[in-house]
Amino acid sequence: TLGWGLIGASNIAREWMIGAMRAQPGNAVVAVMSSIAERAAGYAAAHGIPAACDHIDALLADPAVDAVYISTTNELHARQAIAAARAGKHVLCEKPLALNLADAHAIVDACHAAGVVLGTNHHLRNAATHIAMRDLVRAGAIGRPLFARVFHAVHLPPHLQRWRIDKPEAGAGVILDITVHDADTLRFLLDAEPVSAVALTPPSTMAHGAIEDAVMAALQFDNGVLAQLHDAFTVPHAGTGIELHGTAGSIVGRDVMTQRPIGEVRLRNAEGERVIEVVPHNLYERSLACFNDAVLGRGQPAATGDDGLRSLATALAVMEAARSGQRSAVQLA
Numbered sequence: 369t370l371g372w373g374l375i376g377a378s379n380i381a382r383e384w385m386i387g388a389m390r391a392q393p394g395n396a397v398v399a400v401m402s403s404i405a406e407r408a409a410g411y412a413a414a415h416g417i418p419a420a421c422d423h424i425d426a427l428l429a430d431p432a433v434d435a436v437y438i439s440t441t442n443e444l445h446a447r448q449a450i451a452a453a454r455a456g457k458h459v460l461c462e463k464p465l466a467l468n469l470a471d472a473h474a475i476v477d478a479c480h481a482a483g484v485v486l487g488t489n490h491h492l493r494n495a496a497t498h499i500a501m502r503d504l505v506r507a508g509a510i511g512r513p514l515f516a517r518v519f520h521a522v523h524l525p526p527h528l529q530r531w532r533i534d535k536p537e538a539g540a541g542v543i544l545d546i547t548v549h550d551a552d553t554l555r556f557l558l559d560a561e562p563v564s565a566v567a568l569t570p571p572s573t574m575a576h577g578a579i580e581d582a583v584m585a586a587l588q589f590d591n592g593v594l595a596q597l598h599d600a601f602t603v604p605h606a607g608t609g610i611e612l613h614g615t616a617g618s619i620v621g622r623d624v625m626t627q628r629p630i631g632e633v634r635l636r637n638a639e640g641e642r643v644i645e646v647v648p649h650n651l652y653e654r655s656l657a658c659f660n661d662a663v664l665g666r667g668q669p670a671a672t673g674d675d676g677l678r679s680l681a682t683a684l685a686v687m688e689a690a691r692s693g694q695r696s697a698v699q700l701a
């Protein structure tokens with residue numbers, strides 16, 4: 369059995385993660401923590417969670433909590449993850465792991481020292497579509513990968529806008545929210561590491577002050593691949609996708625940069641174009657199934673702490689490039 373404590377009474381837990389936890393054999397959601405006692409109690413009641421508290425110490429002292437799922441605003445992740453690790457709890461943390469690399473390293477180190485599992489909840493690499501695309505690349509279906517394009521310009525619905533568009537100290541903005549997912553997905557698909565970034569941002573139309581709500585960036589990978597990224601909070605009708613172009617073929621994924629188990633993958637090569645058969649499954653349930661296996665000593669979470677650290681490093685390089693106007697190296701420390 370695995371008892372989950374929720375750190376953060378969040379939308380993502382409500383919309384996806386509580387259900388995904390309950391779909392795992394032997395898993396239960398046993399407690400929730402919010403910074404406001406009343407919110408914690410209301411959230412617990414609304415979702416049938418037996419315990420509620422307004423302080424992390426109370427949640428971590430609960431012996432029914434074996435693992436925590438951290439989905440607070442981004443500036444809180446590091447402190448909460450480290451506290452959970454020190455209390456001997458396994459940690460599934462939302463992206464971005466932290467706001468800076470030192471904090472991300474501190475999370476990874478604390479979990480390692482405590483001997484607990486650390487996962488980063490990068491959902492996209494759990495999608496059947498992305499797994500199929502990765503398998504094609506690995507099987508050589510496009511020859512040597514040369515280029516990738518990511519279409520991840522979406523419209524942030526009003527109930528998710530809040531801190532994402534007006535609270536820089538919470539890690540607001542599109543780069544820590546969406547570019548960080550692109551970075552993880554490209555690393556997953558290409559089996560390669562980003563080494564440098566260039567980026568431009570337009571004047572914000574939704575976010576306040578200097579917070580970026582859209583970005584176009586290019587990444588160079590250590591295998592020579594160039595990737596272009598288009599991320600936004602402000603575009604309702606673009607649709608999402610990812611394309612991988614190689615010496616012998618192209619993979620076109622449509623509607624695949626999403627939380628839902630949808631999307632289509634096509635392979636184009638000298639023989640023509642065909643749709644790749646994909647059997648969809650819930651992305652978050654797969655993330656949790658892998659996490660459960662890791663707790664049982666069978667493999668790793670779908671995205672590890674190191675993956676979370678590397679996606680953050682890439683997002684920070686994009687941010688630095690956009691703000692400085694200079695090409696920026698992806699640095700891990």
Ligand code: NDP
Pocket residue numbers: 375376377378379380381401402403404407408438439440441442462463464489490491528530545627
């Ligand atoms: P929310 O804004 O829903 O939750 C963040 C915090 O805001 C909560 O911990 C809660 O604080 C507070 N809060 C939530 N709803 C309300 C409300 N109605 N009124 C006042 N306060 C509220 O954030 P998200 O769920 O969108 O994101 C949380 C984390 O998850 C982020 O790190 C984000 O990057 C990540 N995320 C990941 C996704 C993925 O697919 N991997 C998708 C979406 C988000 P308190 O707990 O103190 O009550």
